[in-house]
Amino acid sequence: MEINYKNIKVIGFDADDTLWVNETYFRDAELAFAKLLSKYETANKIDQELFRMEMDNLELYGYGIKAFTLSMVESALELSNYNISTKTIESILNIGKDMLNKPVELLDGVEEVLKTLSKKYRLILATKGDLLDQERKLEKSGLTDYFHHIEVLSDKKEANYSKLLNHLDINPSEFLMIGNSLKSDVLPLVNIKANAIHVPFHTTWAHEQVSEEETNGKMYKTITSLKEVLNLVK
Missing domain, CATH: 3.40.50.1000 (HAD superfamily/HAD-like)
Structure with a gap:
């Protein structure tokens, strides 16, 4: 019809x-995040756990880069069994800031x-x-x-x-x-x-x-x- x-x-x-353009920057950020956590898990597992965390947090944080960044931090803590360094946490926050500053x-x-x-x-x-x-x-x-x-x-x-x-x-x-x-x-x-x-x-x-x-x-x-x-x- x-x-x-x-x-x-x-x-x-x-x-x-x-x-x-928007989603492309999220894909790039996910790759950077997986690289940061590569000593703790495989890239595929890191990606799965980050997505799960985003879904768990959706009602609380909503959508957007800030919500995504908080989910990256929480995922990093869990994936590393809370052994993640403060330097790596800073790097994760910088991934989020870089996304916010994209043209x-x-x-x-x-x-x-x-x-x-x-x-x-x-x-x-x-x-x-x-x-x-x-x-x-x-x-x-x-x-x-x-x-x-x-x-x-x-x-x-x-x-x-x-x-x-x-x-x-x-x-x-x-x-x-x-x-x-x-x-x-x-x-x-x-x-x-x-x-x-x-x-x-x-x-x-x-x-x-x-x-x-x-x-x-x-x-x-x-x-x-x-x-x-x-x-x-x-």
Whole structure:
């Protein structure tokens, strides 16, 4: 069935790995972390334990680099049986600081798409993560002026989106969300009768992956480049 976007009035964009590079820096950090702890465990085991720690801490710390850094420290303590040196702890903290200081690298076509769509539609940014870090990245990106509203959500579930749309007085059928994550940017919107376009990024955090069964029968489009949005939403 063909999806028609003629009733769309408001378009929401995810930030990380939709507008700018993010997950790549986490993968690099995981490699650096595994190297630091290599005398205690294999790289695969370290990666598994770090992910487990992140999941255990999710409700307490939420998403973002600071939460990730705290989970690295806790994982290092456990993996080393609490024998980790203060020097290594400092190195772990520096991995996190380095991530926070990364430049904002816009993905291909981002500014062109936002500039074009902002002439006809109300654009909003709907992202999750650490508020301070997301504000910093948005400021560095130079994209702030394209957005009518900016929302940093604690999570991206159906209830979060419904609350956001109610707050902004947006009918779900008139809203389109664009993002790289099926779990966070697509399926929750489809489930509340809104519209969504999936723009995959080349790497996806394990927590954001979904099964084929979860996507069966769901109405959304997948495109290979953000610039393709301009052919769908005119």
